[in-house]
Amino acid sequence: MVRRLGELQRAQEAPVAVEQGFDVVVGRARLRGSMDRIDRQGDGLVVTDYKTGASVPSIPDAQVDPQLAAYQVAVAAGGTAAVDTAAGEHPAGAAPGDAGPDPLRARGARLVYLARGSRGATVREQPPVESWGDPGWAAAMVDQAAQIMASAQFWATPNKGCETCGVRRSCPAREEGRRLVPPRAPGRDRDLGRAPVSDYATPQARRERAWPERATDDSTGAGAREDQA
Numbered sequence: 001m002v003r004r005l006g007e008l009q010r011a012q013e014a015p016v017a018v019e020q021g022f023d024v025v026v027g028r029a030r031l032r033g034s035m036d037r038i039d040r041q042g043d044g045l046v047v048t049d050y051k052t053g054a055s056v057p058s059i060p061d062a063q064v065d066p067q068l069a070a071y072q073v074a075v076a077a078g079g080t081a082a083v084d085t086a087a088g089e090h091p092a093g094a095a096p097g098d099a100g101p102d103p104l105r106a107r108g109a110r111l112v113y114l115a116r117g118s119r120g121a122t123v124r125e126q127p128p129v130e131s132w133g134d135p136g137w138a139a140a141m142v143d144q145a146a147q148i149m150a151s152a153q154f155w156a157t158p159n160k161g162c163e164t165c166g167v168r169r170s171c172p173a174r175e176e177g178r179r180l181v182p183p184r185a186p187g188r189d190r191d192l193g194r195a196p197v198s199d200y201a202t203p204q205a206r207r208e209r210a211w212p213e214r215a216t217d218d219s220t221g222a223g224a225r226e227d228q229a
């Protein structure tokens with residue numbers, strides 16, 4: 001895996017940043033985190049996230065991957081202003097409060113799986129924000145996530161992460177957890193009907209918002225291609 005990462009990095013131009021922290025407000029959300037790698041592409045930035053797992057999403061699912069989408073939202077919102085400066089977009093020493101030029105654009109994001117494939121790392125691309133049918137869908141997803149997390153209760157929603165979830169043995173959505181917590185406490189059915197569920201919980205739901213005009217076509221995505229680096 002380390003050898004593949006080394007080969008991959010030798011084959012690419014030097015990134016403008018690695019392990020780049022960001023902290024930006026998007027709607028009701030404060031997005032904080034770190035981007036593994038950032039490359040300059042034209043008038044914008046491409047974010048790379050390295051993965052060590054072997055479970056690779058499909059090409060269409062990666063195109064609406066929520067983590068990559070959140071990175072692009074952070075770039076578009078100016079969360080990588082320090083990288084913009086390093087890339088020469090913002091003159092060093094500008095007076096505090098100067099509006100300066102717009103932040104570099106979000107030119108896409110990618111997942112790079114280092115542990116899969118015999119020929120090299122497996123790459124999954126997410127197209128840039130501006131190519132989405134609705135460029136605002138990912139910011140709306142982030143905003144709604146903040147709204148749900150701020151609510152008084154969380155609701156167990158089975159998903160593909162359940163098998164490795166640390167609380168699955170006490171989760172009411174799991175058979176083993178129901179011995180401890182009943183799935184529906186007496187008289188609570190009406191409350192369950194009000195559970196705050198994300199409008200962006202599944203890849204298909206995200207596709208319907210990213211590309212409303214072609215969400216019914218599940219077999220192809222914008223610029224779908226499989227890359228081996």
Ligand code: SF4
Pocket residue numbers: 156157158159161162163165166167168171172173174
């Ligand atoms: S086991 Fe329960 S709490 Fe854990 S991810 Fe699944 S639904 Fe959520």
